[in-house]
Amino acid sequence: xxxxxxxxxxxxxxxxxxxxxxxxxxxxxxxxxxxxxxxxxxxxxxxxxxxxxxxxxxxxxxxxxxxxxxxxxxxxxxxxxxxxxxxxxxxxxxxxxxxxxxxxxxxxxxxxxxxxxxxxxxxxxxxxxxxxxxxxxxxxxxxxxxxxxxxxxxxxxxxxxxxxxxx
Numbered sequence: 127x128x129x130x131x132x133x134x135x136x137x138x139x140x141x142x143x144x145x146x147x148x149x150x151x152x153x154x155x156x157x158x159x160x161x162x163x164x165x166x167x168x169x170x171x172x173x174x175x176x177x178x179x180x181x182x183x184x185x186x187x188x189x190x191x192x193x194x195x196x197x198x199x200x201x202x203x204x205x206x207x208x209x210x211x212x213x214x215x216x217x218x219x220x221x222x223x224x225x226x227x228x229x230x231x232x233x234x235x236x237x238x239x240x241x242x243x244x245x246x247x248x249x250x251x252x253x254x255x256x257x258x259x260x261x262x263x264x265x266x267x268x269x270x271x272x273x274x275x276x277x278x279x280x281x282x283x284x285x286x287x288x289x290x291x292x293x
Contacts, residue, residue, distance in 0.1 A: 134172040135187070141180025142172070149190040154241035177239050182232040189222060189233075189245055196244070215248050223252045227268070 131147045147165070150173075151157040160168065175183055215223075223230060234249035236242075257265055266273055275283065 131169065135183060136172045136174045137178055137180040137183045138176050139180050141183065143180065143183045143187050145187040145191060146194060149187060149194040152190040152193055152196070152242055152245075154243070156240065175240070178236045179232070182229065182236050185225070185229065186233060186236050186240070186242070186245070189219075190242070192218065192222070193244070215251060219248050220252070223248060227256070 128147070132144050133147055133150045135143045135145065135150070137143065147160075151160070156173065159173075178186070223233070225233070230249060230252060234246060234253070237246035237249060256268060260268060263273070265271075273280070
């Protein structure tokens, strides 16, 4: 099977997404699965992706197709935790990840689930950039996290943590 062979992926809502073998192998999960199952014997068998919806899987495979020539190594530094690399998200990737917040979060979850480290790192950095300069309440809203503190509890938390409170 050649690197340009077409692989069919089936999303959790039964949407078929096609991608080249080389693009699919951007996912450590898929790469390992294909190696273990012998990709020649599994050719033309659709691969189910039960945790990812069709829209997200399609977008994710767009990213993988663009990066299909990229070769990552196991010892490649984690972009999200390496401060010297965090500002170096390529322009194409920054533009690609400027999507609705819900889709960005879905892409991050899918990249984590399918083990696509660079996409995961870039997505996390984009979320972190979106949180810069926001108050605690604005961060809750951005991340869709409800405030489950009573007004009294929140006041007590602020008093106890004045040194680190932003907002």
